[in-house]
Amino acid sequence: MNFNKIYALGLRHLYLISNSFPRVLDLIYWPTVQIFLWGFISKFFTLSSDYYSNTIGIILTAAILYDFLFRASISFNMMFLEEIWSRNFTNLFIAPIKISEIITSLTITAVLRTLIGLIPASILAVPLFGVSIFELGLPLLFLLIALYLFGISLGLLVASGLLRFGPSFENIAWASLFFFAPLGCIYYPIEILPYALQIIAKGLPLVHIFEEMRNILINDLINYSDIIKAISMSIVYFIFGVIIFNISYSGARQRGTLINMGE
């Protein structure tokens, strides 16, 4: 791996963000809207029903963590799509940069894009709704790592689709995470799902991440085996994503679609 090349590709995306205030605003806008929306919904439930008492922290923390996953995946996809939209694909793939360096660069740069959106939203939640995701303590870091790896894995799968099917796959990029949201048990326990879907859901790290989040916030207990399971599953998905990406890249070279991919 050549870190100068990884930095160079990262720099391309940092320049893109820093050159455009609307882009920065866009990164901050959606997570903030999410926090407001879920914050007010949770507050209403809490005030209107004994059943929902004290759930504001759980729902809002879940919303913030889900948004972190969403931003990680979308950031990865967006950076890939930017290359397609700007018709820069050929220039990028004829440069002496390895696929592993491209993936590493996009993965690292996606962290920055994700944090630009999430940090202001997380900070806003403290004075507005009295909710801090940092109440999760040290496990928060591990949960974020698991979420991030899974988000990037989804990003890799969508990027593979873009390589395979071209820009027409763009809509799937936006829809991909919503597909997993119901199965991820973000806002409700896994028992809510029908039994058959529970089996599928257990194959996703999301269930383990959000179950553990609720376990910490409700029971004040930390189950590290669940966290390890979530991280391990995310790593497996990440490796799977890298393999699929490489297969798609090789397929794109066979089909000759890299040379004129654009809008």
Add this chain to the structure above:
Amino acid sequence: MYIQIKNLTKKFKNNFAVNKISFDIEKNKTVGLLGPNGCGKTTSIGMLLGLIEPSEGEIIINNKNLQSYKRNELLAEINFASPYIELPKKLTVKQNLEVYGRLYGVENLNSRINEISADLDIKSFFEKNTGELSSGQKNRVSLAKSLINKPKILLLDEPTASLDPDIGDFIRSYIQEYRSKNQVTILLASHNMNEVERLCNSIIMMKEGKIIDRGTCSQIIKRHGRNNLEETFLKLARSKDEL
């Protein structure tokens, strides 16, 4: 030979885009790749750039096989410019050159950027977003990017397409000047016959994925009994007997 192409073939489903072409390019020579639209020029260039996997055949660059040698090491010595691909529109000219200079591992990057921008007269719009430039300015920036790593092999796909005669002449003159000062082997795909006659030491004519003729411009013109390369091109492109 610096570039050797042996039986290079690319088949898409049942269609041969490139069909067993073989040619050599000597070091520091400029070879024109001519042919009607869809004859396989872009596919051939794509294979030379490692963007398209050949179905058969070999590409040997400086005695190293592109398919089996470390692709990145070979790509570090190659570059490509075409008006049909673009640099990121929202980055300034300077930022684009910096990013690509780093991707190509260029040493003393700032001085190289200054040198190439002075040569191509792009400093006046250095801080402008690339997407805001005129076609002529974009072409010069694209050429600057393609020369940022001082490539030993330069592939040019219609470098002056859609440019006015003044800018087109500037680009052609610059390529001539650059070639005289640097060690560079050029493969030029173009539909501008005057450009090909002016820049190329020899030409390869393609049609329907095959090479139908090759030689110097004067040899080919003479062989087909025409007055200039444009007439020769038309004769070869329209004839049904050349394959």
